[in-house]
Amino acid sequence: MQRKFLKNLVFVFGLLSLVMTLNSCDYDDNIAITEPTRYTYDDVKSYADLFKVFWTVMDQRYSCFYEQKERTNMDWDAVYNEYYPKFSALKTFGRSREDNEAITADRNKAIQYFESIINPIIDRHFFVAVNLPKDNNGTRATESFYGGMDNQKANVYNFKAKLGYIKRWLSDDAVKQTYKHNVKNDEESFTYVTGSVKNNPEIYYLTYDKFAVNFADLKRYLNHDYSLNYNTALSVSDIENHPVLNAISDKKLKDKIKELSIKVLSQWDSFKASAELKTFQAEISKFMATEEVSDVLVQAAKKLKSKKLADYNNVLLYHSVLTTETEPYIEWFVSRMNQHTNKGDGVKNVKKAALAIIDKAPFYQNFLNPLHQGKIKKLILDLRDNGGGYVLDFDFFTGRFVTKNTVWSYERTKEGNGRFDYTPWVPQKTKRHPFGIPSDIPIAVLTDNGSVSMSEATTLLIKSQGPQNVSIGDYSYGGLATITDDPDDFNGGMVGKVASNWFYFYMPVSAVKGANGEIVEGIGIKPDIYVEPPTDAEVDQMEDDPDTFTDRVMEAAVDYLSSK
Amino acid sequence: MVKKLVCLLCICWAISGMSIQAQSKLKVGLDMGYTYSNLKANLSNLIESKYRGGYGFGVNVSGEYAFWKSLFLTSGVSYLQKKYTFKRTGIYSGWYTKYHNDFLSVPLMVGGYIVEVPNGKKGLWIKVAGGMYGSYWMRMKRCGRYPALSEVSATDYGTVYRLVSDTYDFKKNENMLNRFGYGMQGQLGLGYSFSKFSVYGTYNQQYGLSDISKSNQNQNLKKTIRSYMISVGTSYRFD
Numbered sequence: 162m163q164r165k166f167l168k169n170l171v172f173v174f175g176l177l178s179l180v181m182t183l184n185s186c187d188y189d190d191n192i193a194i195t196e197p198t199r200y201t202y203d204d205v206k207s208y209a210d211l212f213k214v215f216w217t218v219m220d221q222r223y224s225c226f227y228e229q230k231e232r233t234n235m236d237w238d239a240v241y242n243e244y245y246p247k248f249s250a251l252k253t254f255g256r257s258r259e260d261n262e263a264i265t266a267d268r269n270k271a272i273q274y275f276e277s278i279i280n281p282i283i284d285r286h287f288f289v290a291v292n293l294p295k296d297n298n299g300t301r302a303t304e305s306f307y308g309g310m311d312n313q314k315a316n317v318y319n320f321k322a323k324l325g326y327i328k329r330w331l332s333d334d335a336v337k338q339t340y341k342h343n344v345k346n347d348e349e350s351f352t353y354v355t356g357s358v359k360n361n362p363e364i365y366y367l368t369y370d371k372f373a374v375n376f377a378d379l380k381r382y383l384n385h386d387y388s389l390n391y392n393t394a395l396s397v398s399d400i401e402n403h404p405v406l407n408a409i410s411d412k413k414l415k416d417k418i419k420e421l422s423i424k425v426l427s428q429w430d431s432f433k434a435s436a437e438l439k440t441f442q443a444e445i446s447k448f449m450a451t452e453e454v455s456d457v458l459v460q461a462a463k464k465l466k467s468k469k470l471a472d473y474n475n476v477l478l479y480h481s482v483l484t485t486e487t488e489p490y491i492e493w494f495v496s497r498m499n500q501h502t503n504k505g506d507g508v509k510n511v512k513k514a515a516l517a518i519i520d521k522a523p524f525y526q527n528f529l530n531p532l533h534q535g536k537i538k539k540l541i542l543d544l545r546d547n548g549g550g551y552v553l554d555f556d557f558f559t560g561r562f563v564t565k566n567t568v569w570s571y572e573r574t575k576e577g578n579g580r581f582d583y584t585p586w587v588p589q590k591t592k593r594h595p596f597g598i599p600s601d602i603p604i605a606v607l608t609d610n611g612s613v614s615m616s617e618a619t620t621l622l623i624k625s626q627g628p629q630n631v632s633i634g635d636y637s638y639g640g641l642a643t644i645t646d647d648p649d650d651f652n653g654g655m656v657g658k659v660a661s662n663w664f665y666f667y668m669p670v671s672a673v674k675g676a677n678g679e680i681v682e683g684i685g686i687k688p689d690i691y692v693e694p695p696t697d698a699e700v701d702q703m704e705d706d707p708d709t710f711t712d713r714v715m716e717a718a719v720d721y722l723s724s725k
Numbered sequence: 726m727v728k729k730l731v732c733l734l735c736i737c738w739a740i741s742g743m744s745i746q747a748q749s750k751l752k753v754g755l756d757m758g759y760t761y762s763n764l765k766a767n768l769s770n771l772i773e774s775k776y777r778g779g780y781g782f783g784v785n786v787s788g789e790y791a792f793w794k795s796l797f798l799t800s801g802v803s804y805l806q807k808k809y810t811f812k813r814t815g816i817y818s819g820w821y822t823k824y825h826n827d828f829l830s831v832p833l834m835v836g837g838y839i840v841e842v843p844n845g846k847k848g849l850w851i852k853v854a855g856g857m858y859g860s861y862w863m864r865m866k867r868c869g870r871y872p873a874l875s876e877v878s879a880t881d882y883g884t885v886y887r888l889v890s891d892t893y894d895f896k897k898n899e900n901m902l903n904r905f906g907y908g909m910q911g912q913l914g915l916g917y918s919f920s921k922f923s924v925y926g927t928y929n930q931q932y933g934l935s936d937i938s939k940s941n942q943n944q945n946l947k948k949t950i951r952s953y954m955i956s957v958g959t960s961y962r963f964d
Contacts, residue, residue: 643874
């Protein structure tokens, strides 16, 4: 009896241990799922394959299916059930034996199907370019599809056209500037117009073409140690006593090359000791502490820019003294100068910093500094036809309009593999810039159907600061979600080619809603003061006869701010 | 699914009714212990992403009706915490979601005693049971850490992370979760009988069969919860 009991006990505990061990193991996945970047050219051999890849990439990566369901009642499985048979029915695919007329007919049907599927997509950043067969020689041509592609677009205040007439609204001291600079290693041009409004100088105006305001390059140069780094000093006596120099048989040549070497060294040494550099350094220190660009700083930068320094690395400098006999000495000299000046990087950065200061000074002196000093009492921020840009500008620029820490939006991304596997909504908070407005001022943000992405985010952020800030004009475009380059950053979104070059996807990683929970994707931000978009006639007049054009949105903004 | 749960509850009530009619064959028990759960999901296409299991708490109230010799039918109600974590790893580490789920579970199992103690006697008993369970997802709390996408530093491009917690709104149900679920359940019990009362320990394994997502039609993307519970408790046998 006891033996039987013990046997049972051992059996039960063995079973228990087995079950627990199995349960603690990670489960193996059943069938590997193909991620978008792993599809190859050969995965697409027919229209049915083409559709299947498109449908699957969307299924895995699109971040707004819930909003899509709520807004347009889209059922992605129903899309598959409806369109897979339709695409399967297209029997041609640009094969050599196929008839060109049939290929064109199928291509047109495919375009129509893709358009029907993609037009209801609410994400206004989203687009997909599809390569479709054109003939039986293997020619293919790309067709692009995007959300709302069949919708009628409202007219916008084209930025270039605006530059033609806006000067009439502004005082004579208004500034228009375009410059190029690096933002995140991309060269960007940035154009802005700023100045006080002629009829009411208390109101200030700023418009710019894109969010590439961030002066990261300026900070980079200024944060760099711009002093000359003489870690291994070279002296005149080192040159005079160098045996390779003294071994040169031609005395005249020897004296000439010695003189040149000492001149180059002295020029670099005198640059380091120059009053201009010292003034520039002192003014830069003040700038770093206050962000105020003084005239003294700009003058110091201009003087530094004009200072000439011999490029000792350039062989042309030595053309009059370069012989086989002098070459070893010149090599030694270049090498020692590189050590002496730390490859000249210090000077290069000083020069770059000087150039950056000269470039950016007008924007600081005419907008950023007066804004921080409280000299701008009322502001029109004209974001019409501003298609957005770098999210970095939140930190560098938009934060300057913040006085309160508020939540201005919520954003979420995909998490797991399911179509609706989302993270919680993550609050996006405002961050006050240390050199922003000292206290609340009324701000009128001008929007139209060309205000997209960062323009819309900036509008929401500024409106989150209080009722003194309003948006005026037409509804914005409604494209707020974030784009990232790396498809693996989040488990949604896709930017890049899929299946070799059958597709190019441009799909955001997130969905965004406003601070009050409103989804503006595909709808746009409702303006506080709605002004009808320009008519076709007004658009023509804006471009052809800017001197007589009446900007109704500007009128509304000036009226609003004049009443404040 | 509501129908399925109501059906299961009816079965439980029926069993209770039978038990009252034949109380000598009825045993009721209360036990509590810890749970370990994980979400089974195919993440093979998602780089550096995984679900990890987590520990929680559970309570079982059970009734057992002996219907033939050593065989019995058992049911009851369990409150089970099922916790797991979604995590990005490797170079993408930094954001995660911790899921804290509360479930109400109703098992219905048939079992038998491997070692049995006769009525009124003291001694060790061992039982095994297997069957199905139905469950209701009472609450899902999430807390996690996520990048605040708009708050990138302009100077060093550094990402700002934000801690977020919420209680999932099943009414709105943005993630299209299925509140009702079912699966298989197995049980192993070991106890010591002091005449009417017993103290015991049990191991319960739940193997989820239903997809936690309402919308998924792809078997390869099915997500199910698997969990076990180890508990100790006491039971009373009616004469």
